Amino acid sequence: MELSFLTKLRITAVLALGIFVVGILAWPMVRPGGGLEAVTALGGAINPAEAVVLIFLALLVGLTAYFLSWPYGRQIGILAVPAGLSIWAARGGEIARILHLNPLVQQRQSVYHTLRWEGFFWLAVIAAGFSGVLLAQRMVSASKQETADIKAVKLGLNKYLNAVISVFASVLIAQICISLLAKDTVMPDEKLGEVLGQPAVGQICLAVLVAFAVAAYVVKRLLNSSYIWPAVATAALSFAAMSAAGRSNLLQYLVENWPASFYARAVFAILPLQMVAFGTLGSVVGFWLAVRYGYWKKYKSVRS
Numbered sequence: 001m002e003l004s005f006l007t008k009l010r011i012t013a014v015l016a017l018g019i020f021v022v023g024i025l026a027w028p029m030v031r032p033g034g035g036l037e038a039v040t041a042l043g044g045a046i047n048p049a050e051a052v053v054l055i056f057l058a059l060l061v062g063l064t065a066y067f068l069s070w071p072y073g074r075q076i077g078i079l080a081v082p083a084g085l086s087i088w089a090a091r092g093g094e095i096a097r098i099l100h101l102n103p104l105v106q107q108r109q110s111v112y113h114t115l116r117w118e119g120f121f122w123l124a125v126i127a128a129g130f131s132g133v134l135l136a137q138r139m140v141s142a143s144k145q146e147t148a149d150i151k152a153v154k155l156g157l158n159k160y161l162n163a164v165i166s167v168f169a170s171v172l173i174a175q176i177c178i179s180l181l182a183k184d185t186v187m188p189d190e191k192l193g194e195v196l197g198q199p200a201v202g203q204i205c206l207a208v209l210v211a212f213a214v215a216a217y218v219v220k221r222l223l224n225s226s227y228i229w230p231a232v233a234t235a236a237l238s239f240a241a242m243s244a245a246g247r248s249n250l251l252q253y254l255v256e257n258w259p260a261s262f263y264a265r266a267v268f269a270i271l272p273l274q275m276v277a278f279g280t281l282g283s284v285v286g287f288w289l290a291v292r293y294g295y296w297k298k299y300k301s302v303r304s
Contacts, residue, residue: 007076010069014076015083017068018129021061022084023091029054030088037093039273041121042114051121055128062132067140074137079284081129085122085277090205095271096198099260105251112246119238119272126231126280166225170215170233171240174279175267177211182266191253198261198269205278208234208270212279216286221294227287234279241267241275 003011029050030039046054058081065080066073095115102108182204185197199207216230244250245268254262263269 007072010072010076011079014065014069014080017065018061018080018083019087020084022057022081023087026054026057026084027088027091032092037097038095038271039088039092040098040115040271041118042098042111055125058125058128059132059135062129063136064132065129066133066136073133075288077133077136078130079281081126082277082280082284085125085273086205086281089271089274089277090201092201092271092273094198094201094204094261095269096261103255103260105248105255108251108255109246109248112242112251115272116239116242116246119235119242119276122273122276123232123235123280126276162223162225163229166219166223166229167233167236169219169223170212170230170283171237173215173218174208174211174230174233174237175241177214178207178270179266181207181210182269187258187262189257192264195254195258195262195264196266196269198263199266201274204270204274207266208275208278209282209285212282213286213289214282216283217290218286220287220290227283230283230286231280234276234283235272237267237279238270238272238275241265241270242272244268 030046032039032045041051061080061084062077065077069076098111099108102111182199183196184199184203187195187197189195212230212234215233216227219225219230220227244265245263250264254264
Protein backbone atom coordinates (compact mmCIF):
# COMPACT_ATOMS: atom_id res chain seq x y z
CA MET A 1 0.00 0.00 0.00
CA GLU A 2 2.11 2.84 -1.33
CA LEU A 3 1.17 6.43 -0.47
CA SER A 4 0.26 8.52 -3.48
CA PHE A 5 2.07 11.73 -4.32
CA LEU A 6 -0.99 13.77 -3.31
CA THR A 7 -1.20 12.02 0.05
CA LYS A 8 2.48 12.71 0.71
CA LEU A 9 1.83 16.34 -0.26
CA ARG A 10 -1.07 16.54 2.20
CA ILE A 11 1.08 15.13 5.00
CA THR A 12 3.84 17.63 4.19
CA ALA A 13 1.36 20.51 4.17
CA VAL A 14 -0.09 19.54 7.55
CA LEU A 15 3.36 19.17 9.13
CA ALA A 16 4.38 22.54 7.66
CA LEU A 17 1.23 24.16 9.07
CA GLY A 18 1.92 22.90 12.58
CA ILE A 19 5.60 23.80 12.41
CA PHE A 20 4.91 27.32 11.11
CA VAL A 21 1.96 28.30 13.31
CA VAL A 22 2.79 26.50 16.56
CA GLY A 23 6.52 25.89 16.25
CA ILE A 24 7.52 29.31 14.88
CA LEU A 25 4.77 31.94 15.26
CA ALA A 26 3.83 30.87 18.80
CA TRP A 27 7.45 30.42 19.92
CA PRO A 28 7.69 33.84 21.67
CA MET A 29 4.91 32.72 24.02
CA VAL A 30 7.04 29.88 25.43
CA ARG A 31 10.59 31.09 24.76
CA PRO A 32 12.67 30.25 27.84
CA GLY A 33 14.08 33.13 29.83
CA GLY A 34 16.39 33.68 32.75
CA GLY A 35 18.97 31.20 31.54
CA LEU A 36 16.51 28.31 31.79
CA GLU A 37 16.82 27.31 28.09
CA ALA A 38 14.43 24.35 28.41
CA VAL A 39 10.83 24.82 27.26
CA THR A 40 8.71 24.11 30.32
CA ALA A 41 5.77 25.47 32.29
CA LEU A 42 7.97 25.24 35.40
CA GLY A 43 7.76 28.17 37.78
CA GLY A 44 4.95 29.88 35.89
CA ALA A 45 6.97 30.21 32.66
CA ILE A 46 3.63 29.72 30.88
CA ASN A 47 0.89 31.60 32.73
CA PRO A 48 -2.81 30.52 32.72
CA ALA A 49 -3.77 33.08 30.06
CA GLU A 50 -1.02 31.84 27.73
CA ALA A 51 -2.06 28.25 28.39
CA VAL A 52 -5.64 29.05 27.30
CA VAL A 53 -4.37 30.84 24.19
CA LEU A 54 -2.14 27.89 23.33
CA ILE A 55 -5.00 25.39 23.67
CA PHE A 56 -7.28 27.57 21.54
CA LEU A 57 -4.52 27.95 18.95
CA ALA A 58 -4.08 24.16 18.87
CA LEU A 59 -7.82 23.79 18.27
CA LEU A 60 -7.66 26.16 15.29
CA VAL A 61 -4.56 24.46 13.88
CA GLY A 62 -6.26 21.05 14.09
CA LEU A 63 -9.39 22.40 12.41
CA THR A 64 -7.36 24.02 9.60
CA ALA A 65 -5.23 20.89 9.16
CA TYR A 66 -8.36 18.83 8.57
CA PHE A 67 -9.40 20.94 5.58
CA LEU A 68 -5.82 21.23 4.34
CA SER A 69 -5.53 17.45 4.11
CA TRP A 70 -9.05 16.77 2.83
CA PRO A 71 -10.37 14.10 2.18
CA TYR A 72 -7.96 12.43 4.63
CA GLY A 73 -8.16 15.11 7.29
CA ARG A 74 -9.26 12.67 9.98
CA GLN A 75 -6.13 10.58 9.47
CA ILE A 76 -3.57 13.30 8.67
CA GLY A 77 -4.76 16.45 10.43
CA ILE A 78 -3.84 15.09 13.86
CA LEU A 79 -0.14 15.45 13.02
CA ALA A 80 -0.15 19.26 12.92
CA VAL A 81 -0.04 20.16 16.61
CA PRO A 82 2.53 17.56 17.76
CA ALA A 83 4.69 18.57 14.78
CA GLY A 84 4.65 22.16 16.03
CA LEU A 85 5.39 21.14 19.62
CA SER A 86 8.26 18.98 18.39
CA ILE A 87 9.99 22.14 17.14
CA TRP A 88 9.81 23.57 20.67
CA ALA A 89 11.05 20.28 22.11
CA ALA A 90 14.03 20.19 19.74
CA ARG A 91 14.75 23.91 20.00
CA GLY A 92 14.77 24.08 23.78
CA GLY A 93 17.49 23.01 26.14
CA GLU A 94 17.99 20.01 28.38
CA ILE A 95 16.68 19.13 31.80
CA ALA A 96 20.29 19.20 33.05
CA ARG A 97 20.21 22.99 32.72
CA ILE A 98 17.27 23.18 35.12
CA LEU A 99 19.08 20.96 37.61
CA HIS A 100 22.26 23.08 37.39
CA LEU A 101 20.16 26.09 38.42
CA ASN A 102 18.65 24.10 41.30
CA PRO A 103 21.63 22.42 43.02
CA LEU A 104 20.03 21.55 46.39
CA VAL A 105 18.12 18.31 46.99
CA GLN A 106 14.96 20.13 48.05
CA GLN A 107 15.12 22.36 44.96
CA ARG A 108 15.50 19.41 42.61
CA GLN A 109 12.73 17.54 44.36
CA SER A 110 10.45 20.54 43.79
CA VAL A 111 11.49 20.64 40.11
CA TYR A 112 10.64 16.99 39.56
CA HIS A 113 7.40 17.32 41.54
CA THR A 114 6.28 20.07 39.15
CA LEU A 115 7.57 18.42 35.98
CA ARG A 116 5.72 15.18 36.63
CA TRP A 117 2.37 16.87 35.92
CA GLU A 118 3.57 18.85 32.92
CA GLY A 119 3.23 15.99 30.43
CA PHE A 120 -0.53 16.06 30.93
CA PHE A 121 -0.60 19.76 30.01
CA TRP A 122 1.20 19.13 26.72
CA LEU A 123 -1.06 16.17 26.08
CA ALA A 124 -4.05 18.49 26.63
CA VAL A 125 -2.65 20.83 23.96
CA ILE A 126 -2.38 17.92 21.52
CA ALA A 127 -5.89 16.79 22.50
CA ALA A 128 -7.14 20.29 21.64
CA GLY A 129 -5.67 19.90 18.16
CA PHE A 130 -7.33 16.52 17.86
CA SER A 131 -10.62 18.11 18.94
CA GLY A 132 -10.20 20.66 16.16
CA VAL A 133 -9.92 17.83 13.66
CA LEU A 134 -13.10 16.21 15.01
CA LEU A 135 -14.91 19.56 14.98
CA ALA A 136 -13.99 20.08 11.32
CA GLN A 137 -15.19 16.57 10.55
CA ARG A 138 -18.58 17.37 12.04
CA MET A 139 -18.76 20.71 10.26
CA VAL A 140 -18.52 19.06 6.86
CA SER A 141 -20.73 16.10 7.81
CA ALA A 142 -17.98 13.62 6.96
CA SER A 143 -18.70 10.06 5.93
CA LYS A 144 -20.11 7.82 8.65
CA GLN A 145 -17.66 5.08 7.72
CA GLU A 146 -15.30 4.35 10.56
CA THR A 147 -11.60 4.62 9.91
CA ALA A 148 -9.06 2.13 11.20
CA ASP A 149 -8.19 4.20 14.25
CA ILE A 150 -11.83 4.66 15.29
CA LYS A 151 -12.52 0.95 14.90
CA ALA A 152 -9.52 0.27 17.07
CA VAL A 153 -11.02 2.32 19.92
CA LYS A 154 -14.44 0.65 19.78
CA LEU A 155 -13.75 -2.76 21.19
CA GLY A 156 -17.11 -3.63 22.73
CA LEU A 157 -17.33 -4.62 26.40
CA ASN A 158 -13.57 -4.99 26.75
CA LYS A 159 -12.64 -1.57 25.37
CA TYR A 160 -11.68 -0.10 28.76
CA LEU A 161 -9.54 -3.09 29.72
CA ASN A 162 -7.95 -3.00 26.26
CA ALA A 163 -7.19 0.70 26.69
CA VAL A 164 -5.58 0.20 30.09
CA ILE A 165 -3.48 -2.71 28.85
CA SER A 166 -2.45 -0.70 25.79
CA VAL A 167 -1.30 2.24 27.92
CA PHE A 168 0.68 0.04 30.32
CA ALA A 169 2.20 -1.98 27.48
CA SER A 170 3.16 1.22 25.65
CA VAL A 171 4.82 2.63 28.78
CA LEU A 172 6.81 -0.57 29.28
CA ILE A 173 7.86 -0.94 25.64
CA ALA A 174 8.77 2.74 25.25
CA GLN A 175 10.80 2.76 28.46
CA ILE A 176 12.82 -0.26 27.32
CA CYS A 177 13.47 1.28 23.90
CA ILE A 178 14.44 4.65 25.37
CA SER A 179 16.86 2.99 27.78
CA LEU A 180 18.61 1.45 24.76
CA LEU A 181 18.49 4.44 22.40
CA ALA A 182 18.94 7.48 24.67
CA LYS A 183 22.24 6.52 26.27
CA ASP A 184 25.09 8.99 26.31
CA THR A 185 28.09 8.58 28.62
CA VAL A 186 27.70 5.55 30.89
CA MET A 187 29.67 5.49 34.13
CA PRO A 188 29.81 2.63 36.68
CA ASP A 189 28.38 3.30 40.11
CA GLU A 190 28.75 1.01 43.12
CA LYS A 191 25.24 1.68 44.42
CA LEU A 192 23.16 2.24 41.26
CA GLY A 193 25.12 -0.05 38.95
CA GLU A 194 25.60 2.76 36.45
CA VAL A 195 24.70 6.38 35.83
CA LEU A 196 24.01 7.98 32.47
CA GLY A 197 25.14 11.34 31.14
CA GLN A 198 22.68 13.82 29.65
CA PRO A 199 21.94 12.77 26.03
CA ALA A 200 21.87 15.42 23.31
CA VAL A 201 18.45 16.85 22.48
CA GLY A 202 18.53 15.32 19.01
CA GLN A 203 19.30 11.89 20.42
CA ILE A 204 16.42 12.21 22.90
CA CYS A 205 13.95 13.26 20.20
CA LEU A 206 14.90 10.37 17.92
CA ALA A 207 14.85 7.86 20.78
CA VAL A 208 11.38 8.91 21.93
CA LEU A 209 10.02 8.94 18.37
CA VAL A 210 11.29 5.43 17.65
CA ALA A 211 10.31 4.10 21.09
CA PHE A 212 6.66 5.09 20.78
CA ALA A 213 6.52 4.06 17.13
CA VAL A 214 7.55 0.57 18.26
CA ALA A 215 5.04 0.67 21.14
CA ALA A 216 2.16 1.77 18.90
CA TYR A 217 3.05 -0.82 16.28
CA VAL A 218 3.05 -3.62 18.87
CA VAL A 219 -0.23 -2.66 20.58
CA LYS A 220 -1.93 -2.21 17.21
CA ARG A 221 -0.78 -5.62 15.98
CA LEU A 222 -1.46 -7.49 19.24
CA LEU A 223 -4.42 -5.60 20.71
CA ASN A 224 -5.82 -3.75 17.69
CA SER A 225 -5.42 -0.53 19.67
CA SER A 226 -5.58 3.02 18.41
CA TYR A 227 -2.62 5.41 18.46
CA ILE A 228 -4.59 7.28 21.12
CA TRP A 229 -3.43 4.95 23.90
CA PRO A 230 0.32 5.11 23.15
CA ALA A 231 -0.13 8.89 22.95
CA VAL A 232 -1.71 8.86 26.42
CA ALA A 233 1.20 6.68 27.55
CA THR A 234 3.63 9.51 26.71
CA ALA A 235 2.27 11.60 29.59
CA ALA A 236 1.97 8.52 31.82
CA LEU A 237 5.63 7.58 31.25
CA SER A 238 6.74 11.17 31.85
CA PHE A 239 4.77 11.23 35.11
CA ALA A 240 6.28 7.94 36.26
CA ALA A 241 9.81 9.01 35.27
CA MET A 242 9.66 12.41 36.98
CA SER A 243 8.11 10.85 40.10
CA ALA A 244 10.85 8.21 40.33
CA ALA A 245 13.61 10.73 39.61
CA GLY A 246 12.34 12.99 42.38
CA ARG A 247 12.75 10.47 45.20
CA SER A 248 14.62 12.16 48.02
CA ASN A 249 17.02 9.29 48.73
CA LEU A 250 18.02 9.03 45.07
CA LEU A 251 18.45 12.78 44.71
CA GLN A 252 20.52 12.93 47.88
CA TYR A 253 22.87 10.27 46.56
CA LEU A 254 23.21 11.87 43.10
CA VAL A 255 23.78 15.37 44.51
CA GLU A 256 26.54 14.06 46.79
CA ASN A 257 28.29 11.91 44.19
CA TRP A 258 27.57 13.07 40.63
CA PRO A 259 27.18 16.26 38.56
CA ALA A 260 23.69 17.45 37.68
CA SER A 261 23.97 16.04 34.16
CA PHE A 262 24.04 12.42 35.33
CA TYR A 263 20.94 10.30 35.91
CA ALA A 264 20.05 6.88 37.25
CA ARG A 265 17.84 6.11 34.22
CA ALA A 266 17.66 7.43 30.66
CA VAL A 267 13.98 8.45 31.00
CA PHE A 268 14.93 10.78 33.86
CA ALA A 269 16.82 12.95 31.35
CA ILE A 270 13.80 13.64 29.12
CA LEU A 271 11.62 16.72 29.51
CA PRO A 272 7.83 16.19 29.43
CA LEU A 273 7.50 18.25 26.24
CA GLN A 274 10.09 16.09 24.49
CA MET A 275 8.36 12.91 25.64
CA VAL A 276 4.84 13.98 24.66
CA ALA A 277 5.56 15.78 21.37
CA PHE A 278 7.83 13.19 19.78
CA GLY A 279 6.06 10.31 21.51
CA THR A 280 2.74 11.32 19.96
CA LEU A 281 4.28 11.63 16.51
CA GLY A 282 5.86 8.21 16.97
CA SER A 283 2.53 6.75 18.11
CA VAL A 284 0.79 7.87 14.93
CA VAL A 285 3.64 6.63 12.74
CA GLY A 286 3.78 3.25 14.45
CA PHE A 287 0.00 2.80 14.23
CA TRP A 288 -0.12 3.42 10.49
CA LEU A 289 2.93 1.24 9.88
CA ALA A 290 1.02 -1.58 11.60
CA VAL A 291 -2.06 -0.87 9.50
CA ARG A 292 0.06 -0.86 6.36
CA TYR A 293 1.71 -4.14 7.34
CA GLY A 294 -1.74 -5.65 7.94
CA TYR A 295 -2.85 -4.68 4.43
CA TRP A 296 0.36 -6.08 2.96
CA LYS A 297 -0.02 -9.35 4.86
CA LYS A 298 -3.64 -9.70 3.75
CA TYR A 299 -2.76 -8.94 0.14
CA LYS A 300 0.10 -11.44 0.24
CA SER A 301 -2.18 -14.20 1.60
CA VAL A 302 -4.76 -13.50 -1.11
CA ARG A 303 -2.09 -13.65 -3.81
CA SER A 304 -0.82 -16.94 -2.40
